[in-house]
Amino acid sequence: MNRNSIDWSGPMPATTTPFNSDLSIDEEGFVTNIERLFAAGATGMVAAGCTGEFWALSLDERARLAKLAADACRGRGPAIIGTGSINESEVVEQTFAAKEAGADGALVMPPYFARVTESELITHFEAIAERSALPIVLYNIPGNAGNAITPFAADHLADLDMVVAIKESSGDWNNFQATLNRVKDRLRVFCGPSSIFGVPATLAGADGLIDCFPNVWAPGCLDLWHKTQAGELETAWALQQTGIVLTEIFTTGGRTLYPATKAAMNHFKVPGGGHMRPPYRDLEDAPLTSLIAELKKLGVEPV
Numbered sequence: 001m002n003r004n005s006i007d008w009s010g011p012m013p014a015t016t017t018p019f020n021s022d023l024s025i026d027e028e029g030f031v032t033n034i035e036r037l038f039a040a041g042a043t044g045m046v047a048a049g050c051t052g053e054f055w056a057l058s059l060d061e062r063a064r065l066a067k068l069a070a071d072a073c074r075g076r077g078p079a080i081i082g083t084g085s086i087n088e089s090e091v092v093e094q095t096f097a098a099k100e101a102g103a104d105g106a107l108v109m110p111p112y113f114a115r116v117t118e119s120e121l122i123t124h125f126e127a128i129a130e131r132s133a134l135p136i137v138l139y140n141i142p143g144n145a146g147n148a149i150t151p152f153a154a155d156h157l158a159d160l161d162m163v164v165a166i167k168e169s170s171g172d173w174n175n176f177q178a179t180l181n182r183v184k185d186r187l188r189v190f191c192g193p194s195s196i197f198g199v200p201a202t203l204a205g206a207d208g209l210i211d212c213f214p215n216v217w218a219p220g221c222l223d224l225w226h227k228t229q230a231g232e233l234e235t236a237w238a239l240q241q242t243g244i245v246l247t248e249i250f251t252t253g254g255r256t257l258y259p260a261t262k263a264a265m266n267h268f269k270v271p272g273g274g275h276m277r278p279p280y281r282d283l284e285d286a287p288l289t290s291l292i293a294e295l296k297k298l299g300v301e302p303v
Contacts, residue, residue: 001135003188006105006164008078009207010043011222012190013214014051016262017065018274025061026274027068033215033272034072040218040303041226043208044077045069046167049107050144051212051258054082056277059090063097070102080137084109084145088124092131099133106132107167109139110147121147122156129160138166140179141192151178158186167192167210173200180204195243198224199236212257215272216264217246218302242300249294254287256280267292270302 018026073079083094142148169192191201194209263283265273
């Protein structure tokens with residue numbers, strides 16, 4: 001398998017996992033959010049990733065989420081499910097469960113918490129790819145995983161049979177560009193922080209964008225791709241500037257990205273927000289008040 005084995009492209013939101021007040025999964029809200037995002041121009045969905053709080057889900061819940069996502073995406077676009085774990089066997093197990101649920105691909109991050117050498121990281125992915133039931137999207141997010149898929153490692157992993165794509169979420173343009181240059185002939189390359197550099201990534205030849213911001217800013221964040229592809233660059237660059245400001249708002253003032261995302265969704269009364277599971281807590285007090293004030297000032301509202 002390689003990039004030509006799949007047809008995934010365009011903006012594919014990283015969806016939230018909404019929780020009810022008793023912290024059970026709000027299945028209706030999850031599915032309705034997917035439907036809303038497709039209607040706004042999404043080309044596929046990525047569920048149970050970092051935005052989807054995969055670490056807070058049991059293995060059974062992750063399998064259930066895969067089923068919900070696969071059913072909601074059928075006939076509309078690919079359902080890619082996060083199956084990352086520090087344990088190789090657990091990744092393989094979750095990937096098999098995602099395939100049984102009808103998913104199209106697995107988003108697999110490096111092992112987290114345990115610091116590994118580049119050689120160990122490569123061996124980790126080799127062991128997973130050898131037993132994977134689904135095509136693999138590598139997920140480079142060193143800020144969360146603590147271990148990075150360097151351009152060198154991506155170049156090596158691009159030759160593994162089950163690896164078909166990479167989501168490059170380092171937030172470092174040089175790293176993104178170097179990875180794109182090394183693997184674009186073999187892997188589909190998706191830009192993670194599209195709110196920061198989705199337009200230049202698209203112009204550079206990325207195959208698509210995977211970001212959390214469409215949950216609160218659609219079709220705006222999706223149009224970073226669509227407007228750029230259509231050659232409407234003045235509009236695209238204006239959207240990019242909005243995305244940069246949004247990123248700053250969501251990650252400052254006592255806020256972090258995922259609680260701020262759900263808080264904004266709840267404020268706008270769109271499906272898919274709900275509560276956070278520990279160790280995260282729902283945004284409140286001054287960070288929440290200033291978030292709403294900044295969103296109002298920016299004039300951003302989702303469909």
